[in-house]
Amino acid sequence: MFELTGKISLVTGAGRGIGHSIAMALAEAGSHLVLCSRSRDELESVAQEVRALGVKALVAPCDVTDAGQVQAAVDAAISEFGAIDVLINNAGMTIKKPAEEVPLDEWQKVIDVNLTGVFLMAQAVGRQMLKQGHGSIINISSIAAKTAITGSLAYCASKGGVDMVTKGLAVEWAERGVRVNGLAPxxxxxxxxxxxxxxxxxxxxxxxxxxxxxxxxxxxEMVGAAIFLASDASSYITGETIMVDGGWTANGF
Structure with missing residues (x-):
């Protein structure tokens, strides 16, 4: 049920943190990888780790806020592998400032990366998945989509938007074989x-x-939920966001 051998997975923000951990887990499960972030050097390092596991890795540097770069990364993936089976929409950023002190340009940058970037990549990859008739998109959300985090208004707003993008795409694409879910650390x-x-x-x-x-x-610790959502183990799940939060959102304190 958790078999991913021979699948093609595209991971944004793959150079470090959660993106790196999920990319390595997908490789260990047998998936080939398309690695995206703004830093080619970080991606090349991850690609070496991936290839050492006996699967293929394509480095595709990409700024997720740039529609042209997003499409170019997707086109490179299709040219190399012919398909994209899994998308991990992980690239993200934040700023920590009181709401009354957030400049408009900083607000916009967070929204552009965390929300518009998720939409652009899901749209570009989704077109390919719809042609294929199958695919699993996993958008990385946050506890900040469910509970307000002081000094992080733009981040909270962006992640709340990500949850609705997840639900909206899931409903639109369900009948055509594309599942869209979220993972909220x-x-x-x-x-x-x-x-x-x-x-x-x-x-x-x-x-x-x-x-x-x-x-x-x-x-x-984000890996288990990601592999579950990427694989056929979750074949009847779409439009959901799994909280991986140590009990944060259950806590009424």
């Missing part, structure tokens, strides 16, 4: 979160105290 030990914890000495302690499991997630 809580605070995870990634470079993005490290930048926040480095800037705020008590931040990690406050996050742990708010989380029933009393710790942050590790990037590799």
């Amino acid at each position: 809580a605070y995870t030990e990634t470079p993005l979160v490290k930048a926040i914890t480095d800037a705020k000495a008590d931040f990690a302690d406050r996050v742990k105290a708010r989380t029933p499991m009393n710790r942050m997630a590790r990037p590799e």
Whole structure:
């Protein structure tokens, strides 16, 4: 049920953090990889790791906010492999500022990367999946789509939008064989979160105290849900977002 041998998976934000962990897990499950992010050097390093597992890797640098670059990455994937079976829409960013201090350009950048980027990549890959008659899209959401995070209004708004993009695409494409689901982590030990914890000495302690499991997630803990949603094990699931949050959203405290 979890078989991915010979499948083609495209992962955005694949150079580090959650994207890197999911990319490696897909490779271990037998999938070939199309690796996307803005940093070619990071992608080349990941590609070496992937190839060491005996599967193929295509490096396709891409800014997900640029529709032309998105389409070029998808075209490269089709040229190389002839299909795309799985999309992990992972690229993302945040800013931490009080809402009243957020400049419009910073708000727009977060929305562009986290929401518009998800739409552009899902649309471009979705066209190919619709031609194929099958595919699984997994959009990386966040606890911030369900609960307000202080100082992260743009991020919360963008991830709430991601959840609705997930539902909307799932409903539109269900009859044509394309499933669209989400995966929503809580605070995870990634470079993005490290930048926040480095800037705020008590931040990690406050996050742990708010989380029933009393710790942050590790990037590799997102892997199980991703493989489940990518594979036929979830063949009758679409339009759902799985919370991988250590109990954060269940906690009424």
